[in-house]
Every structure is written in C-alpha cells, then in structure tokens.
Amino acid sequence: MLRWDWGSSPIGESVNGQIAFRIGVSAQLVLFALVLSTTIGIALAVYTASRQYRFADRFRPVKLTKSSPLQPTPPIPTDETTTPLPIRAAKHAHGGRRQTGRSGQVEPPGSVETDGPPFPDSWTAPQRSADTAYGRHMHENPPPATPAEVYIHGHHASVLRSHRWRTAENSAGYLLPLLKAGQYLLDLGCGPGAISIDLARRVAPGQVVGVDREQAPLQEARAVAADQRVENVRFELGDAYGLGYPDASFDIVHAHQVLQHLSDPVAALVEMRRVCKPGGCVAARDADYQAMSWYPADPRLVRWLELYRRVARSHHGEPDAGRRLLSWVREAGFCDITSSASAWCFATAEDRAWWGGLWAERVTQSALAEQALARGLATRAELAELAEAWRHWARHDEGWFAVLHGEILCAVT
Numbered sequence: 001m002l003r004w005d006w007g008s009s010p011i012g013e014s015v016n017g018q019i020a021f022r023i024g025v026s027a028q029l030v031l032f033a034l035v036l037s038t039t040i041g042i043a044l045a046v047y048t049a050s051r052q053y054r055f056a057d058r059f060r061p062v063k064l065t066k067s068s069p070l071q072p073t074p075p076i077p078t079d080e081t082t083t084p085l086p087i088r089a090a091k092h093a094h095g096g097r098r099q100t101g102r103s104g105q106v107e108p109p110g111s112v113e114t115d116g117p118p119f120p121d122s123w124t125a126p127q128r129s130a131d132t133a134y135g136r137h138m139h140e141n142p143p144p145a146t147p148a149e150v151y152i153h154g155h156h157a158s159v160l161r162s163h164r165w166r167t168a169e170n171s172a173g174y175l176l177p178l179l180k181a182g183q184y185l186l187d188l189g190c191g192p193g194a195i196s197i198d199l200a201r202r203v204a205p206g207q208v209v210g211v212d213r214e215q216a217p218l219q220e221a222r223a224v225a226a227d228q229r230v231e232n233v234r235f236e237l238g239d240a241y242g243l244g245y246p247d248a249s250f251d252i253v254h255a256h257q258v259l260q261h262l263s264d265p266v267a268a269l270v271e272m273r274r275v276c277k278p279g280g281c282v283a284a285r286d287a288d289y290q291a292m293s294w295y296p297a298d299p300r301l302v303r304w305l306e307l308y309r310r311v312a313r314s315h316h317g318e319p320d321a322g323r324r325l326l327s328w329v330r331e332a333g334f335c336d337i338t339s340s341a342s343a344w345c346f347a348t349a350e351d352r353a354w355w356g357g358l359w360a361e362r363v364t365q366s367a368l369a370e371q372a373l374a375r376g377l378a379t380r381a382e383l384a385e386l387a388e389a390w391r392h393w394a395r396h397d398e399g400w401f402a403v404l405h406g407e408i409l410c411a412v413t
C-alpha cells in the first residue's frame with residue numbers, strides 16, 4: 001500500500017508494510033502553488049464563459065454589405081411592441097444618474113425638451129418615452145452616474161463656425177448610399193444641426209431628430225431649420241448614454257465627431273444600437289488627430305497637436321478615435337461592419353483663411369484654451385504663439401491641411 005508521509009520518511013521507504021513518500025518543504029510549496037493556480041484558472045474560465053454567453057445572447061450577427069442595402073422600414077413600435085429593458089453593457093448596469101453638460105447639471109433620462117417650437121400635427125417620428133415601458137424602466141433604473149464629461153471645444157463662435165460649414169456630403173458621404181426617402185434618422189450629438197438639416201432633406205418625407213447634450217447649439221439648430229423651411233427635423237436635449245426613445249425607433253442612428261469626446265464610446269454605441277430598428281444601421285465618423293497632416297512643417301503646429309491631444313485625454317476623450325472605431329463597434333457587439341476613411345482637405349486661399357483663422361481663435365478663446373490653461377498644459381503666451389502659427393500657415397501660398405476621419409457602418413438585427 002502507498003502512503004504520503006509529509007517530510008518524515010525517505011522516498012520509497014517501507015514503514016509497517018506501507019511504502020512512504022517524503023515530500024520536502026519546497027516541494028510542498030510547489031504543489032500548493034500548482035493546486036491554487038489550477039483552481040484560479042478554472043474559476044476564471046467559468047466566469048469568462050458566462051460573460052461571453054450573456055454578451056453573445058444580446059447581439060446576433062447580421063450581414064450588411066454595400067450590395068445589401070437596408071431593409072424596408074417596419075412600422076414605428078408602439079408601447080406594446082417595445083422591449084422594456086435598455087441594452088447596456090454589463091459594466092454599465094449599475095444605478096445612479098449621469099451628470100451632463102459642462103455645468104455638470106443632472107439631466108434625467110427621457111426628459112422632454114419643452115422650449116422648442118411645437119411640432120406639426122403631422123409629426124410622427126419617435127417621441128420621448130416617459131409613457132412607454134422603456135421610459136418607465138429608465139425612470140426606475142436611471143443610467144449610471146459617471147464623472148461629468150466635457151465637450152472640450154465648447155460652443156464658442158469659432159467652433160460653431162466649423163460645425164455650420166458641414167454638410168451631409170462633406171461629413172457623411174459614406175452614409176449617403178443608405179439613405180432613402182421616408183426613413184427615420186437620429187443624429188446624435190448634432191451640435192448646431194447643419195448635418196441633421198441636410199440629412200432631413202434627403203430622407204423627406206421621413207423625419208430626423210437631432211439630439212445634443214447642450215442647449216445652446218440646439219437653439220441655433222431650430223432657428224436654422226425654421227429659416228431654411230426644413231420641417232421634417234426637430235432638435236431635443238438628450239444624452240448619448242441614455243437616449244429617451246423606445247427600442248428600435250429609428251432606421252439610421254448617426255453620430256458625427258461625437259464618440260471621440262466620450263469617456264465610454266462603447267456604451268454610447270450600445271445605446272445607439274438599442275434605438276435602431278432591426279434592418280437599420282448605426283453609423284459613426286470620427287476624426288483622427290494623430291493622423292492629421294499639413295504642409296509646410298512648423299514645430300509650433302506639432303506643439304498644437306500635442307496640446308490638443310493632451311487636453312482631450314485629460315477629459316477621457318480619444319483624439320485618435322478614427323482608427324479605433326472598428327475596435328469600439330466590435331466591443332459593442334456589432335458583427336457586420338463596413339469600415340472606411342475619408343478626409344477634409346483645406347488647400348485653397350479661402351479654405352486656409354477659414355480653417356487657419358478658426359483654429360487661431362480656438363486656441364486662444366474657446367473652452368479648449370480655458371482647459372489648457374486650467375490644467376497647466378500651456379501658458380497664455382504659448383497659446384498666442386500657436387495662434388500665430390495657424391495664421392502663418394493660412395497665409396502660406398502652398399499651405400495644405402488634411403483631417404483624416406474613420407467611418408463605420410454597422411448593421412442592426
């Protein structure tokens with residue numbers, strides 16, 4: 001018979017007719033470590049498998065390619081057809097309220113914006129959902145509290161000038177082949193609404209809802225839409241992490257240069273997916289600061305880029321978002337993804353004066369400047385020097401600047 005004798009008998013010695021095995025102290029430690037690491041390994045494997053199961057269960061794969069356009073639009077869901085639970089990644093599924101806006105105001109999810117113009121009687125795009133199952137759920141289980149996020153550019157005149165220049169064509173060209181008359185489209189983080197209004201013209205008689213966390217650009221957006229007599233667009237206050245619309249409300253959910261400013265872009269993508277109809281599409285385009293190129297070389301512009309990226313990261317934003325979109329949408333659970341890139345280019349005297357002048361103002365007068373100063377990342381004298389670099393670039397006859405963007409189209413099942 002074999003018997004273990006912890007440390008007292010020599011190996012293989014026969015004691016009272018039994019063969020005893022001696023194990024020294026270091027061998028005991030090795031054995032203990034082996035048992036412990038095996039136990040931890042098994043526990044980790046079980047935990048990972050259970051998480052993957054829950055995640056995979058939420059998102060079923062779907063095929064969307066350029067040759068397989070969006071499905072016909074199913075009817076807008078009613079309260080009865082609305083899935084009551086919001087889809088959020090497990091790590092976000094705790095209680096509390098999210099702080100919104102630069103002032104850190106708390107905005108309850110699903111709250112209704114009241115100071116805009118009344119919508120026409122014919123308006124049928126998805127309404128805020130305080131009275132829906134989803135709305136009730138959101139009021140009982142508000143989104144998590146996280147540190148207040150800041151839109152680092154703010155809405156200074158120099159920033160809005162850049163947003164107003166944007167069109168569906170120069171900023172959402174990758175999405176245009178999917179647009180059809182009659183679609184409902186959500187434009188998340190719409191700012192002053194130039195892209196939303198342009199998209200509204202393209203999906204009419206469908207309707208567009210522009211949502212932003214800040215009030216000021218929304219007022220401008222409403223005024224511009226009224227001025228241009230675009231009636232199939234409305235603008236509402238809202239938060240990317242807790243959109244107050246029922247599940248499966250929109251054919252297209254779009255965000256231009258928004259995810260790059262969020263501390264949790266994956267959670268926002270999961271929420272975008274929730275409000276998108278099966279057969280619809282989640283679309284996003286974001287700049288990639290590290291990939292910006294220009295001529296002629298100027299070390300002060302290198303310093304400008306470095307400063308911008310440091311300020312963005314200090315707010316938990318991702319200045320190089322363009323290259324990360326694909327990884328974010330995969331993490332959010334999308335399976336059928338079309339990834340592309342496109343660029344803005346400023347190379348004429350007029351474009352240079354506009355782009356260079358705009359940045360010269362931004363680096364000295366916008367929220368970006370305030371934050372760089374507040375964080376001790378630059379002095380006023382340095383910012384003035386960066387502004388001068390921009391004006392110098394704008395005056396250069398051969399000046400050229402390109403802003404690369406990543407783009408993503410994700411099919412929703």
Ligand SMILES: C[S@@+](CC[C@H](N)C(=O)[O-])C[C@H]1O[C@@H](n2cnc3c(N)ncnc32)[C@H](O)[C@@H]1O
Binds near residue numbers: 166194211
């Ligand atoms: C760079 S601007 C883009 C505006 C517009 N999409 C465009 O391209 O002209 C980013 C916008 O996202 C908004 N934003 C930032 N965080 C947000 C959030 N959590 N929910 C909704 N909007 C947000 C900002 O207020 C800002 O207007």
